[in-house]
Amino acid sequence: MKCRFIKQCCALLVLVSNVSSAWAAVSSTESKIVKHIDNTHPEAVKLLEKVVNINSGTMNFAGVRQVADVLIPEFEKLGFDARFEDGSAFNRAGHLVAELNGGKGPKLLLIGHLDTVFEPDSPFQKFEYISDNVAKGPGIADMKGGDIVILQSLRALQAAGELIDMNIMVVMTGDEELSGRPLTLSKKALIDGAKWADIAIGFENGDGNPKTANISRRGSIDWTLNVKGVPSHSSQIFKDDVGAGAIYEAARVLNTFYTELREEKLLTYNPGRIMGGTTVTHNSTKNSGTTFGKNNVVAETAIVTGDIRGISEEQVARVKNKMEAIVASHLPQTQSKMEFGEGYPPLAPTEGNKKLLSIYSNVSEELGFGKVEAVDPLNAGAADVSFTSAYVDMAIDGLGMSGTAGHTVEEKGNIDSLSSQAKRAAVLMYRLKSN
Template sequence: MVDYIDGRKESAMSLLEKSVNINSGTMNFSGVRKVADQLMPEFEALGFDVWFEDGAAFNRAGHLIARIEGGKGPKMLLIGHLDTVFEPGSPFQTFTRVDDKQIKGPGVADMKGGNIIMLEALRALYSAGKLSSMNIMVVMTGDEELSGRPLALSKKALIDGAKWADISLGFENGDGNPATANVSRRGSVDWVLTVKGTPAHSSQVFKPTVGAGAIYEASRILTRFYDKLRSEQLLTFNPGRIMGGTEVTHDKLNNSGSTFGKNNVVAEHAIVTGDIRAVSQEQLVRVQHKMTAIVQQNLPQTSAVIEFGEGYPPLSPKPGNHELLGIYSKVSQDLGQGSVTAVNPLNAGAADVSFTSEYVKMALDGLGMSGSGGHTVNETALVSALPAQAKRAAILMSRLSER
């Protein structure tokens, strides 16, 4: 399999170039579908049943799904995504070979490179006569970068795949370092704090009938969040937007708003929006309860409510994930590529693999391209990473199938 992958270096790079040169910003539905149409015949040639799940129900392009079943070994779910953050209006549209070591382009690392790594690993298994006796499902989502809503619909294919599978393998680029992989990713949930005060002339602030006003109450709540929650290990919580005054309008869809207020009027309204990133579902629920309790301890003549939105669940660092990392690290060492350690969860954002955590026995992410500058016009990837990562993935899946 190693020699097979080495023999396909240029063909694999050419396939990646063609994929990158198709704009597939999440909201460019036709572009996302074109990337799927490019890859579907490649999976069919390996013996997969392949179909495209339409995303109209959740206002996205949809997902590529492929499956092959032929043995008694573990069921593996392989995860990729077709979309990028670069919409048609972006100036960053084309694949470039920077030199013999680096390539540049929208999605070379996040994560069209990972898609091709997955495909090349499967080709190697096919060439070795192993693939037809394995149980593998591929889900390449069309909305990883900007998920469709409701999540119950947009992530259903992933969740159904996870319920079918024993093991999930994500081909995201992790932290860009080939010496690491993700056994854990923090979940991400948005929140909105809405505060009301009693309007009055500022000369009356703090009097029993007027109280503190909405802005003081919002400040109290945020300060208490900071004091009571920042000691939580691997937790971050961030207020990203605050508006307050006599009148406040909040445009949640466009992450904007407007305010009107005067220095001599006690603020009647305040709105704060932010997110929480937690390493486990238990931590997330516990922190939400703490935040809610803080919000309810109001200053005089104020009231406040906090609402938590849909979000990505955590990929919790359970023992099976660490066991899988150990197997992957041994593969890497056997290939002469060195050991692989776990990415610090503080350096790992949310990803589609997290939706599988509740259902599979083992999960590992970060098997994709090594690179840097993701989500920017400076996104680059290492040429050597494509064959190197494909070799590791192929041998990992081969060894897992024999367990």
């Protein structure tokens, strides 16, 4: 028993020594930042609860605007020029944009979003504690918690006297969960911010684990395969003048995609919807359609829709060329055509992104929160930060509030992570300014 006690004491001393050693690298200004976040944590949680309790499903334009109306005054208190940009041109509510041009340090673009996947008809509407440190609520982690992390980090920088001369733009989109079209308009605020910025920091919750962050995200591009065949009685299929029919051709194309493209690293391509028969209608806006066809008739039409997810523009371009070549080798008496739609660009794992992660990880370790590693891009979906990839020197995402079960009625947020994530983000921004 005595030996076990001595071992426990030694382990505790090592832990205390490690934490003390880490904190030795934290400056007096950074200590002020951390202290302010600790002291104002209850206020931050109260604001989080308030915005979670406002339904802001993407298509609830009034609700999205209401969340912005709560947050805009908070940015104005910090000296930002904050506004709401109307989204009627792309059939969405719009975006919150806040700007501070202090003239010192790199230009930082901070990215959040106001909308959730939970529309007014969802049964999931309210913030609710399920333990001392865990709460449920629509969008609590994805990503209203991240929006509050942004505010908390900026408040702490102001309290330390460091915010006033920084260059920061905040863009909180109103259509991250269901993007408006065309993307050139719905993502214009983000792209304009990226063109202005040197560094982009996204506050999505990533994979929900504060020990990870995203320095790469695969892009997502929609595709549609349209197939035409010769309609005829089924007894005539495969004859020279009838050929294989539209459904066989669609099956050939999909099977060849499956067999020939699977070896591409970090690539996925998925057919999400297929329709075929004599008569086919397709409503891409509503992701629906109708088919009519009899078993004894060779199918005249087939339509398949899906997406491609790749890690770089080069990979996506290469795969698109392969897909078009596969489609061109059509079966007898059939015609196939590929169409590629709008989508999210990839965020490639550049050296700049890796360097930014290294800085962030050092901050985390010195604050006593441990090392941060990159998320496997196979485990990361597309996100707004990807629209910055062509313009900024560095980008990172996943710095928001940790949680679980996003996009479900069991979505939960870790309340303590609201402050720990704000501390890491605020000190990161302070060091980017100072170095």
